[in-house]
Every structure is written in C-alpha cells, then in structure tokens.
Amino acid sequence: MTRQNDPPLLQLRNVNKSFGPVQVLHDVSFEARAGEVISLIGDNGAGKSTLVKCIGGTYSIDSGEYLFDGAPVHVRSPRDSAALGIEIVYQDLALCENLDIVQNMFLGRERKRGLTLDENSMEQAATETLASLSVRTVKSVRQRVSSLSGGQRQTVAIAKSVLWNSKVVILDEPTAALGVAQTAQVLDLVRRLADRGLAVVLISHNMLDVLEVSDRIAALYLGQLVAIVERSSVNQTQLVELITTGRSDSITGVPAGAGLTGASA
C-alpha cells in the first residue's frame, strides 16, 4: 500500500515555530506519505496542535521548509492548505448541528445551478461518498447532524474530506469521545482512507488506536520530533516511553531525521 519510493506527499523539514520567547517547535521534520497512516503522538504541550496548525496554515512557520508533492510551497492561511488538498478534521468537529449531512459536507463549497443551490447533485454526491466508504450507520443524508451520534458525526466529518478529493487528511483525536464500537468504525474508516491512497495523519492519545491503525508513528517530545518508527517495530511500552521521556533505548527502528533525510535524497 505504502509507496515508499515516491517522495512524501507532505513534508516538513527543520521547521521552527515560536510564540514570543517560547519556542514550541524545534527543527521538526515530519512527513506523510500517500496510502499511509502516520500517527502523531506526544504528551500535552508537546507541540502536536501547533504542528498541525502550521501544516494547516493557521500558523505560519518561522523557518524551515514546507514541501507538498516534492515541491516547496508557502502555506500562509487555511485557504492555502485547502487549495493543496489538505483537510483537517478537528477534535471539536467543525459541523453545524442545525444543518443536515449534505449541507454540512458541502458547507462553504456548495454547488450552484445559476442563482440557486443544486441540492439534488449535492445529495447524490454525498450519498455516493458515504456509500463508497461503506458507511452504513447513517439512515438518511437529509438527517440533521444534531440527531447523529458521536461516531456518526465523526464519520460525516471524515467523509467530507473524501468528498473534496483531499490528498492529505489530518485527524485530530477522532476517537476521543467515542465508545468502543464507534471507535472501531472510525478507525476502520481511517484505514480505508489510506487504502484509497490518501495520506492520513492521525493525532491520538490512545496508544491502542495508534497501534491498530498506523503504518508509522511519529513522536513529539517538548517540541522536538524524537522518532519516526515503523508500526511493526514498536510496542505500547516503547511508545509510552517515547511520549514521556522522548527516547526509548529498546527501539531498533530508524531514529527521526535519519529516515527523513534518506527519503528526501
């Protein structure tokens, strides 16, 4: 599935970001490949959210390189990242409860026919997208989001990124508020996104989720990217070590930096 030989779809090199005197990101190098789920783990305050906001363009990077599909780009606003095909599904679900599923999926990018909205084509597209993702839990795409469960809402938010042919999807704690069955459904959906050839970045505190769905795992510790490791080469204890101390002597995988320079060469 993972196309190791292509350049990474999204690549950050030696990115620094400070807020006043506080340096939040130190020389962070991060990448996401098409067809791959890469998880971003780290304790609170490690810089996960800042990194995501830098990728999304909410924050601009102070120094470092931002490459998309191998070419350097300047991302200064969420609009820029959206134009590149980067979709961020936020933890607090950016959905309008008073609108239905179709209206939410097309919010801000409504299809029009002349002056009026083209409801039929939007409804068809939304239905097809959900069906293509094998989403079965939604009864009608004309249901209001307020009537959906947490898992269904997460599903809608994720399906939105598929609808828009995004290339990179960043999921911020998609399972944080979900029960066991719903978590399984969402993780399944995450996996299917990668199988479709999207680059998926999963941010999670839940090591079980991370281990279940990831291909690779990147660990942030106090603003530094301390490791990018293959899923197959780590266990839960090692991940917890990485999160809490920033290193794990028992890991045999590639340390951060080494793998990245190899990939970009």
Place this chain on the structure above:
Amino acid sequence: MTTSGTSATAAPPDPDSAPDPNSLAVMASTAPVGNGIGDYARNYVSRLRGGDMGSLPAITGLVVLVILFGLLQPSFASLYNTAVLLTEGSGPIVIAMGLVFVLLLGEIDLSAGYAAGVCAAVMVRVMVGYNAPWPVSIGLALLTGIVIGTLIGLLRAKLRIPSFVVTLAFFLAFQGVALYILNNGKGQQGNVSVTDDVINGINNGQMPLWAGWLFAVLCVLLYAGVKLSASLSRRRAGLSAEPTSVLALKVAGLAVLVGGMVYLLNQNRAIVKTSSIENVNGQLVRVAPARLEGVPWVIPLVVVLLVIWTFVLTRTRYGRHVYAVGGNEEAARRAGVQVDRIRISVFVISSFMAAIGGILIASNVKSVSVDNYGGNTLLLAVGAAVIGGTSLFGGKGRVIDAIIGGLVVEVIYNGMADLVKGTNGSAVQYVVTGLVLMLAAAIDALSRRRAGAAGLG
C-alpha cells in the same frame, strides 16, 4: 490488533443508530423512500417528538385565540376587524421578517422599532417638507435603513460589541433622531401627516376584486409549480421525494386558505351597509353607502417579501451560510464562510425590513409620530418572530414564522383591546402579550433541550 480493513465491519453494530445495510442503497435507488402519506405522517410526528416543533405551537395558538375571541365578542370575528387586523399587523410582521435573519445568528436587534421610526420620519419629512414624489421618499427611507443596518453590523462584527448593547444604544439614540427629524425642517412638525395617496393606499387601499382573485390563483400556482418541479427533479435524480398525495394536500390546503381569505376580503365589509337619505342640491336622494371590499394592497406586498426572503434563506448559498453561522460559527469559519460579512448583512436586512415596516405603519395611520414606533413595535416584532418558532439561540427559524407569530400577537392585541374595556385595557394587553412571549421563549428553550437530548441519542 489488526490493521486490515475488515476489523470494524465485524465489530458489534452501533446500538444507537440501528444500522440498516440497505439504507444507503435504498436512498440511491430510483424508488423514493417512504412514498406514502402514512410514512410522511410518522416522520412528522417523530420530528415533533424530537423537539422540532416548528410553527405548530403558534398555529395551534392562533386557531385557539381566534375561536376564543370570536366567541367572547362577535365584533372580533367581523370582516371589518379581520381586515383591520391584517393591515395593522403588517408593520410589525415585516419588521419581524428582518429580525428573523438577526435571530438566526443568535443576535438581537433592539433598535428595529425606532430604526423604522427614523426611516419613516425621513420619508415623511422629504415628502411633506420638500415635496418629494413617493418613489423618492420611499427610496430615501429604504436607503436610511440600509445605512443604519450597515452601521450596526460594522459595530457588532468589527468592534465585537455585543449586539444587545449596540442595538440598545441605537434604540435610545434613534428615538431622538426620529424626534429631531419630525420636529425640525420644513413642513408640519411633531405628528406629521402622510400626504401621498400611494403610500396611504398601501394599507388603506383595496385591490380590485378580480385582482384579488388573480393574486390568489398566482399564489397557489407558484407554490404548486415550485413544489412540483422540485419533486420531479428529485425523482429524476433518483432521490426520495415528497409523496404526491402529501404534495396535493399541501397545495389544496393553501388553495383553501388563500381562496378563503380572498373571498372574505372581497365581501363588502363596510360597517354601515344600509343606504341613507341625503339632501343633495335640495332633493332628497337615497345614497348607497361606500362599499369597502377587496384585498388590501399590503397583503400581496407582504407575500412578495415572504417569497423573496424565503427564497434567499432556503435556496441560495447566502441563506445556507446564514444558517451555518447561526448553528456553529467556528465550523462555518473553518469551512470558508465569511462570517463577518454574513453578520453585517443580517443587520442590513433587519434595518432594511424595518424601514419597510416603518413605511407600512405610517401608511396604516396616515401619519408619522414617534409614539407609533415605541417599545411596543419592537417587542411585537421580536415576539412575532419568536412566537412563530424562530429560536432566540440562533440557527433555527423561517421567514414565515414572522407572519404566523405576528398574527398571534396581533390577534391578542386586537382581541384584548375590545375585550377589556376601560382604563385597564392596555394594562391587560401588555401583560398577556408579555406572557405569550415568555411562553414562546419557554417552548423554544424546551424544544432546544429536547433536540439536544435527541441529538445525543
């Protein structure tokens, strides 16, 4: 601990959502879902249970009130009073239509009443003082409304002053501005009479009888056409459409309602119907009393406004974005909606509609005085929107809510006015209107809680 795609499909189904493996396939197929009036009724009931009451409480209240007042005093149900009720209510109703937009964003416009007063004052001053023809004076009034709305919107959106405070300040200031305009400048001072027949005719003139019927037919045809073409195109696209039986019922219902109204208004509703003997040039002649019949011009005007704004809210991208900002501002912003522009625009619409409402109030009483735009006007308008089913919390509401709620308020006002005689009449009026507004807000809050609970489930 597998990463294969089949892990979750084997997981136990979500107990909350009753997964139906065929549901999406059904939706995508050409057979419309639930194509029966029974299914439609069941859907409706479950929506009600979920807290989505819409205008049902208001319509029920309206029917109950009309019957109640009609039984208590026959004069209430008279044709004459019905027409009075509709024309009197038109001003607050039109102001309420604009307020719906502001309420949809969870904002409030307390200044709408006096904004209407300022606009009407501008209109009457240029008309009386400077002999401006009616299109000019009306145009200037509407322009004043747009300027006022832009100002409020900018203060709210750019300086981030809560709308309650901005519009409360303007509520006070506009009272003074309206007073100043009415007490200064050329022409009559104080309570200024509207001299233009066209403007007075909006509320006091009647359509020819045939025009009333034509209007009724056009209303029904327009409604049926829109509904039918939407239904057909949904069927063509293979989407579930409203059952034909329901559609036919709705059109028939509207036809009965509109037809009945036009029929009643086309009757002679003059209070004096017997002819009198008068001395004309020294000869005694039997003079037939003036007939008062036909649909007041203001009614098609209100209907046109209803159609325009409903179209804007439900069929355009702009309307969709208004709902989105009202539902979840942050989500709308992230989706690329220009939140500030939407926020400014709703205040512009509100003040623009307030200007029209102000003109209608002036037309109704054929004069402009600050008293006619006082606290009442605004509270009636806010009450109308909320009673009709527009939520004070934002995100939920329709333009027609303003009409339904406005009729409720007007029925209470008009009905109570004659019911309680003497000095306590207006006291009781205030109390009852206040209680009804409170009741409407309570229903709103409760249904919101209920919807929230349903949303989690």
